[in-house]
Amino acid sequence: MSFSRDASAAAEQGPGAQWRVRVPEESELPAVARIAHEALLAPTFDIDRIRQTVELDRTLAVFDGPQPVGVAGVHSFTMTLPGGPRPVAAVTGVGVWPTHRRRGVLSALMRRQLADIRERGEDVAALFASEGGIYGRFGYGPAAYATDFRVRTREIGLRPDAPRDPALRLRLADAGEARKDMAVVHQAAAAQRVGEFQRSSAWWNTVLRDEPAERGGYGPLMCAVAEDDAGPLGYALYRTRQHWDEHGATESSLWVKELYSTAPAAYTLLWEHVITRDLVCHLSHDMAPPDDPLFTLLADPYRVSKGQVDNLWVRLVDLPAALEKRSFAAPVDVVLEVSDHYCPWNAGRWRLSADTSAARCVPTDGAPDIVLDVSHLGAAYLGGTGLGGYLAAGLVSEAAPGAVQRLDTALHRSDRPHCGKIF
Ligand SMILES: CC(C)(COP(=O)(O)OP(=O)(O)OC[C@H]1O[C@@H](n2cnc3c(N)ncnc32)[C@H](O)[C@@H]1OP(=O)(O)O)[C@@H](O)C(=O)NCCC(=O)NCCS
Incomplete structure (x- = not known):
């Protein structure tokens, strides 16, 4: 190995x-x-x-x-x-x-x-x-x-104890008109969510591109902004598609492109807005965070049809620097023996000593506790994927029993990494 x-x-x-x-x-x-x-x-x-x-x-x-x-x-x-x-x-x-x-x-x-x-x-x-x-x-x-999901909106509702704030109000606008508000919310939300990147003006052009030929039968992008007197706290960017069945009953759909918020009550307001829009029967989202608040706020979470889709792949290019700049959830002290065919400067034995305030990662001749490939560390780096699966599969090995569990505990985050825009 x-x-x-x-x-x-x-x-x-x-x-x-x-x-x-x-x-x-x-x-x-x-x-x-x-x-x-x-x-x-x-x-x-x-x-x-x-x-x-x-x-x-x-x-x-x-x-x-x-x-x-x-x-x-x-x-x-x-x-x-x-x-x-x-x-x-x-x-x-x-x-x-x-x-x-x-x-x-x-x-x-x-x-x-x-x-x-x-x-x-x-x-x-x-x-x-x-x-x-x-x-x-x-x-x-x-x-x-990420999670892609579909719901029949008329079968679902939010829990009665979902957080609400009477000071919040909703404004529905063309996506272009709401661009500044979206940028304010996204900048703050992205700084908190591991995996998100800060969007330049050029990236906002990409997100808001709205060519009729690329709408897949849906209407133009609309934006619901949740705000209070101090400014925007969340937004839902979406399209709708009108459809009637053979008896003239509505079968219309709403597709959520993205929904970001910096306050729990704004999530409630925005999700309630999209799931209760008149005439809408079907709601879908292709790329929500796996821990999107909606899944916790639903009165009956069984009513969501969910799938898992790929999101970010991560590579440690400078292994000691990447580990030293990372934050850790718990103290850990392990010797890693790392294979790396494409970045030979990473290959070898590293002693990682970290606590919740700082980390050191230095070359060592000490006996390895964990033997793994740099790709496994990349998978675990964002704190959303454990090394335990690789250990069980026999792709990672541990000399010291419990070493992988200790490293996983230190790398863990309570929120899930997610990037909302494919680049
Ligand atoms: C994927 C792609 C870039 C690979 O380019 P390539 O020049 O054929 O790759 P290489 O010849 O350097 O292959 C290196 C190794 O990767 C493997 N490999 C390449 N593409 C692969 C694929 N799609 N799935 C699995 N293995 C693949 C090769 O078999 C080779 O394995 P080996 O070292 O064991 O022989 C090319 O096939 C392509 O353009 N695909 C379509 C576009 C695409 O998917 N781009 C990636 C966007 S994220």
Whole structure:
């Protein structure tokens, strides 16, 4: 299981070593960006839209002669991690031209990208994966999940003891009109929720894009804002779709794009608004946090049809820095033996000593308590996924009985990590 520093260095000559990776010229961007769109089977390609958020100097491409055949980008995000908001390399736009797949192009891109991220001083990378089988080998672990759910609104209601505040009122507006209020609420909510990133103006353009052809039969984006005299405390961004059955009875739907709040009573008001809108029979949300207050506020939680969907994958790029900057829920003192094929500087034995106020992570020759891959630490880093599952599966081992339980307890958070916007 262990992977020595020498062996890691040898792995740098591994898959994809024959490809040259470089930052493309501005003039090459359309051809390079098109790779990811074609690879991801995206229906439309709009380079102006891509230019809004792309960071050219953090875009890497592989060329076969003059032809670009692979691409991977990074957004420089401030993401909330256990301990507070920090710079995170948000990996995006990954694709390989279909004629060049399985020839090591992605491996070459990942190796160079991880080295660049480290050089820039970011200790954590995160991404959304199109498929679960791709990124584990590159040291990423599945660290957050979202919940998609459907309810028949006429079968549900909120508990009578759901918190309410008579000082709160609701305002329904076009999404564009409510943009400033949404930004205020989101900024505060995202700073609290592990996994969320702070949205720039360009990202708000992306969130609020509302092309009729992309509405899937629904109407325009609407925004309900919950506010008091001091300002906005929450919002629900949603679309509705009118539908009548063959007897003329309503079968209309409401799709929640996102719902954020900074106060419990505003959650109550907003959820009650969307589940009680006249004529609406069906409500759905594709990407709610698994611990969204709605699930606790419902009088009968059995009435929700829920599924689990993938959310963030996390990679520790600078393992000791990432662990030292993290907050811990309980004291822990363990020696970790870590394998890391793509970031050899992380491989080896580390002693992690942490309590609730500070953490130290230093190289050691001490006997290991836990033997694991860096991807397992990535999965556990946000505090929402335990290492116990990996231990039970035999992918992580412990020399000292109870060591994984102690580390899990220290890494645990009582809220669940979640990112509400795919990047
Ligand atoms: C996923 C993708 C980027 C992989 O690129 P690639 O250049 O073919 O990958 P590599 O040749 O470097 O493969 C490296 C390893 O990953 C494996 N792998 C690659 N894609 C995989 C996938 N989708 N599922 C499982 N394993 C995969 C390869 O088999 C190889 O394994 P090996 O080292 O054991 O031989 C490419 O197939 C693609 O563009 N897919 C469609 C778009 C997409 O899904 N992009 C990712 C967005 S998050």
